[in-house]
Amino acid sequence: MSKLRYIPLHTETTVQLKTLIAQHENQPGALLPLLHAVQAKFGYIPSDVVAPIARALNLSRAEVHGVVTYYHHFHEHKPGKHVIQICLAEACQSCGSEALLKQAETELGCTVHSTRADQAVTLEAVYCLGLCASSPAMQVGERLFGRMDNQKLRSLLNQLELSA
Ligand code: FES
Incomplete structure (x- = not known):
């Protein structure tokens, strides 16, 4: 009997997030375009992306969280259909x-x-x-x-x- 390969969602998310960060981290004012890209990919801004984004862009987690919560466009939770x-x-x-x-x-x-x-x-x-x-x-x-x-x-x- 073959074993099912279990890939935790957060691992997949991490890989996708790394790709998005690599695409945006060197552009001026990268935070907003990166957050837009994250929301386009996942449908919302998962809380566990805040720290890696902050590290990559040399910002504090509070700064990233502040931008996510300031703009109503960004969803902190998975939205409805x-x-x-x-x-x-x-x-x-x-x-x-x-x-x-x-x-x-x-x-x-x-x-x-x-x-x-x-x-x-x-x-x-x-x-x-x-x-x-x-x-x-x-x-x-x-x-x-x-x-x-x-x-x-x-x-x-x-x-x-x-x-x-
Ligand atoms: S006040 Fe500008 S669209 Fe509602």
Whole structure:
């Protein structure tokens, strides 16, 4: 009987991370592009990549962690299948984005800054998507949506088949 070869995920992650670091470490301002590459590869920024990135870029772990937590774009935990971001910055707030966020929480059965138990969706509040002239704005995955209202939001969630 042949033995199954067990490769712990963290070992594979380490190999992939080393490749990403090698691709970015010599470029000026490497931290942000490297974090983008890590998130593109893993879907989020696993906590165990912070120390090796800090060592490679001659930064403190606090500096790397600070950047990861400062930018809402970066996820510290594996996100759901769909990531929904609703803008709560000034222009969108003045056009009703807080009410949209509440509606999304209710319809999705998911509180802001969390992932629903079935991993179908992560709901985030963000602060400016660069679509201020079309407030209130939101983003689903890579797609931006402007001039949102309750009906458009409901229709969008129905299209994604995300109702709780
Ligand atoms: S304030 Fe919402 S997109 Fe800029």
